[in-house]
Structure formats: C-alpha cells, structure tokens
Amino acid sequence: MISLAGRDILHSFGKFVFTGFGLGLLIGVTLVMAGVYRGMVDDGKALLDNSGADLWVVQKDTLGPYAEPSSLADDAYRSLLAMPGVARVANITYLTMQVRRQGRDVRAMVVGIAPGESWASPGWPPYLVAGRHLTRGHYEAVADLASGFRIGDEMEIRRHRFRVVGLTRRMVSSSGDPMLFIPLKDAQEAQFLKDNDAIWRGRRRTAGNPTFNRPGDAGVLAAVNDAQSSSNSVNAVLVQLAPGVDAESVAATIRRWQRYTVHTRTQMEEILVGKLIATSARQIGLFLAILAVVSAAIVAFIIYTLTMDKIREIAVLKLIGTRNRTIAAMILQQALALGAIGFAVGRITATWAGPMFPKYVLLVPADSVIGFFAVMAICALASVVAIRMALQVDPAEAIGG
Amino acid sequence: MGGTGIRIEGLRKRYGSGDTAVDALKGVDMHVAPGEVVGLIGPSGSGKSTLLKCLGAVIDPTAGRMTLGDEVIYDDGWRVRDLRALRRDKIGFVFQAPYLIPFLDVTDNVALLPMLAGVPNAEARDRARELLAALDVGHRARAQPSQLSGGEQQRVAIARGLVNRPPVILADEPTAPLDSERAMAVVHILNEMARRYETAIIVVTHDEKIIPTFKRIYQIRDGVTHEQVAKSSPVAAVALAQHAPSNGVLPGSVSGSPR
Structure with missing residues (x-):
C-alpha cells in the first residue's frame, strides 16, 4: 500500500x-x-566547579556568598587552615557591578583573589586562554572572554584603573555575568571602602566625639580613623579538602568550633539551583x-x-x-x-x-x-x-x- | 460475472419521520444485465441521486431487495457485513467530475483500489497500466491529474471504476463536464467496457446527446421507475462509431478474464 x-x-x-x-x-x-x-x-554549576572549593565558609546564618551578603574577617582563613582535613583555603570577595570599559559599562562579577599564591588555590580561574595569572598585588585583572576585554585593555573599578593581563573562559556568575579577577586588596577596597567624602565626614564626626578625641591622647583618634578607612572583610573563605576527607564531617567541625556557617558542594548547588534561580x-x-x-x-x-x-x-x-x-x-x-x-x-x-x-x-x-x-x-x-x-x-x- | 447483474425490487427510501417524512423512493424496480448499459433519467428531485446512493451502499434504503450477481446484498436490511468492502470490490463509481486524487499520479489513482483490497503494489500498478492503455491514456500514466484534459481525467476515472472488475458500475452524470465529442467517446468506452467485462453499468444522466445511445432507459419520477426501451437511433449509432478511441485497440488490449 x-x-x-x-x-x-x-x-x-x-x-x-x-x-x-x-x-x-x-x-x-x-x-x-x-x-x-x-x-x-x-x-551556577560552573561557578561552583570553577571555584575549586569543597566548602564555602560564610558569615553565620547566611546563604552567602552568592545568594546573600556575607562578611567575615580576612584572617579567619588562618584558623580554618589549621583544621584537620583541610588542604587549602583562600579568601574571596564577590561583587557584581558595572565596570567601565572604553566609556561603556560592562556588567561583571568582580572577584577578589589573593595574588602571588599558587594558581591552584580555590577561587582562582582554573585555566587561561591567553596571557598570564595575576602576579602583582594591585591593578591587574584576568577577564572572562565574554566580558569583551582583551589583553592589555584597561578598565575602571571604582577609583582605580586595572590592566587586563590574562583571559579565561566560562567563568561566570550564577546569573551569567562574566567574571573579572582582581587582587584581593583592590577588591576589598572596591567593595567595602567608602568614598573620600564619606571618609572625611566620618573623620569629622569621630573627631567631634569626645570618647575618641581625648585631649592628650591623639593615638585613639588616629586608631579609630585608621579602622574606618581600611577594610579587612571578605565574603567567604573557600576551603579545599585533602583527598578522601568527608566534606560533611569537616563542615560540622568548622560549624562546631569556629561558629561560621559552612556550605558543602551539595548544599551550594541547592542554594543556587533551588533558591537563586x-x-x-x-x-x-x-x-x-x-x-x-x-x-x-x-x-x-x-x-x-x-x-x-x-x-x-x-x-x-x-x-x-x-x-x-x-x-x-x-x-x-x-x-x-x-x-x-x-x-x-x-x-x-x-x-x-x-x-x-x-x-x-x-x-x-x-x-x-x-x-x-x-x-x-x-x-x-x-x-x-x-x-x-x-x-x-x-x-x-x-x-x- | 455470473448471475443476473443487478436486480432491484421494491426499493424504498424515506427521509425523516412523522409529518416531515419524505418518500424519495417509493418502490423502485430495476434490472441491469451483465454487459448492459442502461440510462437512468429523471428531473431534479425525482430520486436519481438517492437511488444511486442506495445502490452504492452509502445510505440505507428503508425497504426492498437488491441482488448483485447471485448475492442478495439487501433484503429489508443489509445482508453484507462490510459495506466498505462491498463498495471497494463489487461496485465501481464514475462521478460527474473525475474527482481524481490530486496527490497521486494517474497510475496510482487507478491502482489505489486494488491496493486497498490487498493486491501487491506492483500487480495493482500493472493492472492499472493495462486498463489505462485500453482507455487510450496509457501514455499519461505518470502524469499528475492536473496535467490531464477533462476527457483524459474522465477516462482515468472510468479506469478507476473498472480496475477491480466490479459486477456493477454506477456512473453519475459522467459526461456532464464534457463537450459532445468527448461525451460520445466516454459513452463508447462505457459500452465497450460493459461488453468486455460483462459489467452492468447504470448511467445517471441529463445529457440529451447521449440518451439515444442507451438501449434501455429507466425514467424515475416521484420515486418510481418506468422502463423504456429506446428506439434505435441511427444518428447515435453513427456518433458512437465515430468516437471510438483513436488507437482502435480498446477491446483487445486488456488481458485477463472478467470476473
């Protein structure tokens, strides 16, 4: 038929x-x-994969650093590094912002990583497609290709200019914004520091407070002003575990003794996929x-x-x-x-x-x-x-x- | 075909019921012998189409008896279980317009019926090609229906009606869309086919040109048939002879024996 x-x-x-x-x-x-x-x-999964972390240590009772704001001291990593089963730790900051590029804005997630450490540290871009990793302490950047930056391009983040020294690929935030890696100190400044006018007004207010501005004790005022104009916060500490170590048991130990909130990879996926998107x-x-x-x-x-x-x-x-x-x-x-x-x-x-x-x-x-x-x-x-x-x-x- | 061709006795058809009931057929008697072509004429609304639909097993008569060959197919109720198979295997249709399937070529338009009956495709196409050649349209076997003239389309439609070698063919105004030359050619073909395959053919027509060509005519009026034996018409006989297919091979070109 x-x-x-x-x-x-x-x-x-x-x-x-x-x-x-x-x-x-x-x-x-x-x-x-x-x-x-x-x-x-x-x-979301690329974000987690590329961070290279097994645990995310964040501010207590938060879903940070991607789904909620999180802030902890940048010296917290020292005590975490001493915990049993922990192989590597790294401070990290994340800030999604508009970055200026040749007079135009690029929406990007600016990631602060501590330069000079091994590129295998958690939080670092795991590979580059061009250029090199960050080696200096300031004003260098590694950009995702999707941001449109090329080697040698300059960008403005807050008050500073950064030169692109390396390019990477598929390093994006959970909302798909390309990542820009800059030195941790610069990132802390960009995220936590106030602008000059705000600092100046803060100093005047502090100087007007007799508790801080005691006659004959100028050191107190200087110390308070210094504390106000410097930043020692990070959004999270990324933890890499030694091979064969159970993530949940290390996380439980950190929660118990350090009193931070710790997310394992599974929990982080749940936060990103189940809550964020x-x-x-x-x-x-x-x-x-x-x-x-x-x-x-x-x-x-x-x-x-x-x-x-x-x-x-x-x-x-x-x-x-x-x-x-x-x-x-x-x-x-x-x-x-x-x-x-x-x-x-x-x-x-x-x-x-x-x-x-x-x-x-x-x-x-x-x-x-x-x-x-x-x-x-x-x-x-x-x-x-x-x-x-x-x-x-x-x-x-x-x-x- | 053995038996008596098609015989209809006291066929009645009533539409509706109660006060609104209409008797379209009030007791039709008719007999067409194998190899015979009879005309069925009558004014509009006289019941021609209703009779054709009853004979074609597409509507149910109300009462009566119909015999096809030796088989009683209706006797105050259908005596055949599968009316679709009855239409496919035992009744051929030729319509006023050819109604060829536009997406099938000429061969497959004809071969479709045997294929539907389960005949292998190759055999069905062979059968179709033989018949198309007999009807002088063999050279258009690969053409699409839209590429044929009106007369060619009607000949393909006749081939489709004949391809399963049915004992009866119902032709509903088959010459209506044709000029007189082509109309006479179609009548000639129907006569030749009826003779060759011993098929009983009933031609419903209004076409005065072809009426004299029938030896017997049934006139239907107010749901009742009246048989007339047509007077011999020398003019029609000459016209039919003149409009035989040009290749002159019509009868002898089809192999196989009629059913």
Missing part, C-alpha cells in the same frame, strides 16, 4: 515545508527557552507551557486546514472503500511529518541562534530528545480534531445531488 500522507506531502511540498518552517521557528524559540534555563543551571525557572517553565499550547493550537489549525482542503478527496476515498484507519493514519502521519520538519528547523534555529543570546544557552541533547517526543505528542494530539472531522465526512458527498 502506498503512503497517502507521503504522496500528499510531496505533492504540496513547498506549502508543507514553509508551514513546517514557521512551526520550526516557534519550536526553536521553545528550545532556546529551555536552553536558557539549562544555561542558568550550568552557569527558582523564580526564573518557574517563569521559563510557564513560558514553555504557553509555547507548547500555542504550538499545539497552530499545528491543529494547520492540519485542520490541510484536511479541509481535501474533504472531497476524503469522501471519494471513503466511497471507494478506504478504511477509516487509513484516512486517520494519513492525517496523523502528516501531522507527525509537520512536527518532524518543525523540530528539525527548530533545532537548527536554536543551535544557530543560541550563541547570539547575551546569556548562556545550553542545548542539552536529552532536552532535544524530550522536545522531539513532546512535539510528536503535541502534533498527534493536534491532529485529533482533523481526524475527527475526516471520519465524519459522508462518502455520499462524492455523489452529486
């Missing part, structure tokens, strides 16, 4: 392909939306649901119209003895073929357009497989209306009168 659906498709190939192309663009948008969500999750995920999920309904409606309309165009032929087919299931199969196969064309166009479109999006779009093969079967299911469902109409066609319509 010949394929009636196949012959019909070949007969009106142009119409079919153009319709499939239109549907494909819609499917492409759907795949990109799914890719945006996957990209957000992947950004949960709202975005719901939003994208709703979009996907709406797009699925719109796709189904469009496919149903197209298949219904294509079937309407063939009412007389269907009546003739029924009159000459074609079984209902053959006619239903013809319509179903056309709907599935339309879905297959649409999916192929959509997948190609998503692959082509994904990199153009400002945020990372990750097209996961498993999503494509699920998407393909979802499209097929939607098309099959959408063909029900047309099949129902075709089966109701009276073969007597082929006979005049």
Whole structure:
C-alpha cells in the first residue's frame, strides 16, 4: 500500500515545508527557552566547579556568598587552615557591578583573589586562554572572554584603573555575568571602602566625639580613623579538602568550633539551583507551557486546514472503500511529518541562534530528545480534531445531488 | 460475472419521520444485465441521486431487495457485513467530475483500489497500466491529474471504476463536464467496457446527446421507475462509431478474464 500522507506531502511540498518552517521557528524559540534555563543551571554549576572549593565558609546564618551578603574577617582563613582535613583555603570577595570599559559599562562579577599564591588555590580561574595569572598585588585583572576585554585593555573599578593581563573562559556568575579577577586588596577596597567624602565626614564626626578625641591622647583618634578607612572583610573563605576527607564531617567541625556557617558542594548547588534561580525557572517553565499550547493550537489549525482542503478527496476515498484507519493514519502521519520538519528547523534555529543570546544557552541533547517526543505528542494530539472531522465526512458527498 | 447483474425490487427510501417524512423512493424496480448499459433519467428531485446512493451502499434504503450477481446484498436490511468492502470490490463509481486524487499520479489513482483490497503494489500498478492503455491514456500514466484534459481525467476515472472488475458500475452524470465529442467517446468506452467485462453499468444522466445511445432507459419520477426501451437511433449509432478511441485497440488490449 502506498503512503497517502507521503504522496500528499510531496505533492504540496513547498506549502508543507514553509508551514513546517514557521512551526520550526516557534519550536526553536521553545528550545532556546529551555536552553536558557539549562544555561542558568550550568552557569551556577560552573561557578561552583570553577571555584575549586569543597566548602564555602560564610558569615553565620547566611546563604552567602552568592545568594546573600556575607562578611567575615580576612584572617579567619588562618584558623580554618589549621583544621584537620583541610588542604587549602583562600579568601574571596564577590561583587557584581558595572565596570567601565572604553566609556561603556560592562556588567561583571568582580572577584577578589589573593595574588602571588599558587594558581591552584580555590577561587582562582582554573585555566587561561591567553596571557598570564595575576602576579602583582594591585591593578591587574584576568577577564572572562565574554566580558569583551582583551589583553592589555584597561578598565575602571571604582577609583582605580586595572590592566587586563590574562583571559579565561566560562567563568561566570550564577546569573551569567562574566567574571573579572582582581587582587584581593583592590577588591576589598572596591567593595567595602567608602568614598573620600564619606571618609572625611566620618573623620569629622569621630573627631567631634569626645570618647575618641581625648585631649592628650591623639593615638585613639588616629586608631579609630585608621579602622574606618581600611577594610579587612571578605565574603567567604573557600576551603579545599585533602583527598578522601568527608566534606560533611569537616563542615560540622568548622560549624562546631569556629561558629561560621559552612556550605558543602551539595548544599551550594541547592542554594543556587533551588533558591537563586527558582523564580526564573518557574517563569521559563510557564513560558514553555504557553509555547507548547500555542504550538499545539497552530499545528491543529494547520492540519485542520490541510484536511479541509481535501474533504472531497476524503469522501471519494471513503466511497471507494478506504478504511477509516487509513484516512486517520494519513492525517496523523502528516501531522507527525509537520512536527518532524518543525523540530528539525527548530533545532537548527536554536543551535544557530543560541550563541547570539547575551546569556548562556545550553542545548542539552536529552532536552532535544524530550522536545522531539513532546512535539510528536503535541502534533498527534493536534491532529485529533482533523481526524475527527475526516471520519465524519459522508462518502455520499462524492455523489452529486 | 455470473448471475443476473443487478436486480432491484421494491426499493424504498424515506427521509425523516412523522409529518416531515419524505418518500424519495417509493418502490423502485430495476434490472441491469451483465454487459448492459442502461440510462437512468429523471428531473431534479425525482430520486436519481438517492437511488444511486442506495445502490452504492452509502445510505440505507428503508425497504426492498437488491441482488448483485447471485448475492442478495439487501433484503429489508443489509445482508453484507462490510459495506466498505462491498463498495471497494463489487461496485465501481464514475462521478460527474473525475474527482481524481490530486496527490497521486494517474497510475496510482487507478491502482489505489486494488491496493486497498490487498493486491501487491506492483500487480495493482500493472493492472492499472493495462486498463489505462485500453482507455487510450496509457501514455499519461505518470502524469499528475492536473496535467490531464477533462476527457483524459474522465477516462482515468472510468479506469478507476473498472480496475477491480466490479459486477456493477454506477456512473453519475459522467459526461456532464464534457463537450459532445468527448461525451460520445466516454459513452463508447462505457459500452465497450460493459461488453468486455460483462459489467452492468447504470448511467445517471441529463445529457440529451447521449440518451439515444442507451438501449434501455429507466425514467424515475416521484420515486418510481418506468422502463423504456429506446428506439434505435441511427444518428447515435453513427456518433458512437465515430468516437471510438483513436488507437482502435480498446477491446483487445486488456488481458485477463472478467470476473
């Protein structure tokens, strides 16, 4: 038996392909939306992976350093380094801000890392694609490629200018902003230090306070002013454990004896994926649901119209003895073929357009497989209306009168 | 075909019920022998289409009896379980317009019926090609229906009606869209096919040009048939002879024996 659906498709190939192309663009948008969500999750995991940490030690009772503000003293790492099972520790600061580049702003996450230490320290970019790591204590930067910076470019962060000495890749915040690594001291200054006017006003207020400005005891005022204009806070201490050490037991020890909040890798993933991007995920999920309904409606309309165009032929087919299931199969196969064309166009479109999006779009093969079967299911469902109409066609319509 | 062709006795069809009931057929009697072509004429609303639909097993008669060959297919109720198979295997249809399937080529339009009956594709196509050659459209076997002239399309439609070698063919105004030359050619083909395959053919028509070509005519009026034996028409006989297919090979070109 010949394929009636196949012959019909070949007969009106142009119409079919153009319709499939239109549907494909819609499917492409759907795949990109799914890719945006996957990209957000992947950004979060990349952030954790690239930090190289097994534990995140943060301010007590906070979900820092990515989901909530966290501040702890920059000498806390010394006592953590002494804990059993701890191999390496590193202070780190994170600050998402607008960085000026050649008169334009670049949204970036500025990460403060302690220079001069081994590049294997937690928090450092694990690899560079060009240039070198930070070696000086001030005014150098390593930038993610996505920031648009190149080796030798200069950027302004607060009051200081930094020169890009190295480039890295896939170092992004959980919201997809590219990272800029600068020396820890500069980052602390950028994040915690007040501007000059605020410092000046603070000094006047302190000088006006007799508790700090005692006659004959100038050292007190100097000490207080010095404390106000320097920063010794970091957002977190990243901890790398010795091989084979159980993260949860070390975390429990730190919580018990150091009275910090400690997040393991699993907990951090839960914070990033389950809390930080949960709202975005719901939003994208709703979009996907709406797009699925719109796709189904469009496919149903197209298949219904294509079937309407063939009412007389269907009546003739029924009159000459074609079984209902053959006619239903013809319509179903056309709907599935339309879905297959649409999916192929959509997948190609998503692959082509994904990199153009400002945020990372990750097209996961498993999503494509699920998407393909979802499209097929939607098309099959959408063909029900047309099949129902075709089966109701009276073969007597082929006979005049 | 063995038996008596198609025989209809006291066929009735009522639409609706109660006060609004309409008797479209009030007891139709009809008999068409194998190899015979009869005309069915009548004014609009007389019941021609209703009769054709009853004969074609697409609507249910209200009462009566229909015999196809030796088989009683209706006797105050259908005696065949699968009406679809009945239409496919035992009744051929030729419509007012050819109604060819636009997305199938000429061969497959004809071969579709045997394929639906389970005949292998190659065999079905062979059968279709033989018939198309017999009807003088063999050279258009690969063409799409839209590439054919009206007369060619109608000949392909006739081939489709004949391809399963049905004992009866119902032709619903088959010459309506054709000019008189092509109309006479179609009538000639129907006569030749009826003779060759011993098929009983009922032609519903309003076409006054072809009416004289029938030896027997049933006139239907107010749901009742009246048989007329047509007078011999020398003009029609000459016209039919003139409009035989140009290749002149129509009868002898089809192999195989009729059912």
